[in-house]
Amino acid sequence: NAGVTQTPKFQVLKTGQSMTLQCAQDMNHEYMSWYRQDPGMGLRLIHYSVGAGITDQGEVPNGYNVSRSTTEDFPLRLLSAAPSQTSVYFCASNRAGRSEQFFGPGTRLTVL
Amino acid sequence: DAKTTQPTSMDCAEGRAANLPCNHSTISGNEYVYWYRQIHSQGPQYIIHGLKNNETNEMASLIITEDRKSSTLILPHATLRDTAVYYCIVRVEGGGSEKLVFGKGTKLTVNP
Numbered sequence: 001n002a003g004v005t006q007t008p009k010f011q012v013l014k015t016g017q018s019m020t021l022q023c024a025q026d027m028n029h030e031y032m033s034w035y036r037q038d039p040g041m042g043l044r045l046i047h048y049s050v051g052a053g054i055t056d057q058g059e060v061p062n063g064y065n066v067s068r069s070t071t072e073d074f075p076l077r078l079l080s081a082a083p084s085q086t087s088v089y090f091c092a093s094n095r096a097g098r099s100e101q102f103f104g105p106g107t108r109l110t111v112l
Numbered sequence: 113d114a115k116t117t118q119p120t121s122m123d124c125a126e127g128r129a130a131n132l133p134c135n136h137s138t139i140s141g142n143e144y145v146y147w148y149r150q151i152h153s154q155g156p157q158y159i160i161h162g163l164k165n166n167e168t169n170e171m172a173s174l175i176i177t178e179d180r181k182s183s184t185l186i187l188p189h190a191t192l193r194d195t196a197v198y199y200c201i202v203r204v205e206g207g208g209s210e211k212l213v214f215g216k217g218t219k220l221t222v223n224p
Contacts, residue, residue: 004155035214042199042214043156090155099146099203101212103155 001026004104006091012110013081021076021107023091030096032074033058034066036087037106043090049074050096081111116200121219124194130187132218134200137181142204145176146212147185149196156199156214159185190222 007022025032030051035043035058045058049068063085065077074093078085088108092101117135124130136145146161160167160174162183167174173186187194199217 040216042216043212045213088153092155099144099201099212100158100161101148101156103157106153106155 003027004091004093004102006089006104006107008107009105010108012112013078014112015081015083017081019078019081021078021089021091021109023074023076023104024072025074025091025093025102026072027093027102028071029093029102030071032068032091032093033101034064034074034076035090035092036060036085037090038087046076046089078109081109083111085109086111116202116215118198118200118215118218120216121221123221123223124187124190126192126222126224127189130190130194130220130222132185132187132198132200132220133182134185135182136200136202139180139202140204143202144204145174145180145183146201146203147172147174148199148201148212148214149194150199150217151193151196159198190220192222192224194220195222196220 004025033048034046037043044060046064047066049055052068055066088106090106091104094101144161144163147159148156150156160172162174176183197217197219199214
């Protein structure tokens with residue numbers, strides 16, 4: 001199993017550009033989540049999904065959109081990038097009813 | 113979810129046991145204690161979790177006090193690769209959304 005994969009590993013955007021961060025898992029987990037981590041901080045939840053077609057907002061959802069059309073994929077879209085969105089983004093997945101989450105390697109995003 | 117308190121940083125000598133404390137005095141009866149760690153620049157990694165009994169796996173041991181208001185994660189023979197930020201999280205398992213709330217954790221430095 002590849003586990004949780006994220007692409008790209010690094011990305012530089014200009015203010016106002018849009019892009020999609022990709023996340024995929026091959027463990028057939030029902031739940032998937034997106035977090036961001038700013039320097040010296042813990043992780044903060046952006047959006048999460050409890051199954052295909054079902055998403056909900058986390059702690060810091062503004063400026064981000066998600067959709068879950070399949071169990072495997074959970075892309076995160078930045079609609080109009082801002083410097084405040086410079087961060088490391090982690091995707092995670094877990095089985096329903098279990099809090100043991102598996103994390104991807106992260107995407108480092110810089111918005112100029 | 114109950115709030116947790118951890119020391120900001122700790123040091124440990126290589127080969128010795130590392131004991132990382134966590135206070136969760138407002139924990140409720142159905143909340144589990146989870147431990148994750150994050151090695152520099154990587155995604156968080158699940159270590160162990162428990163409800164009220166002590167738990168042990170190949171990575172660590174978890175000791176939960178009888179009143180469940182605090183716990184200790186024990187790495188029995190710390191190595192340099194155990195240098196990481198360790199997060200203590202309490203939450204209900206299977207309670208719907210499985211989003212985890214990460215605080216700032218304890219930065220453990222294992223010294224040669």
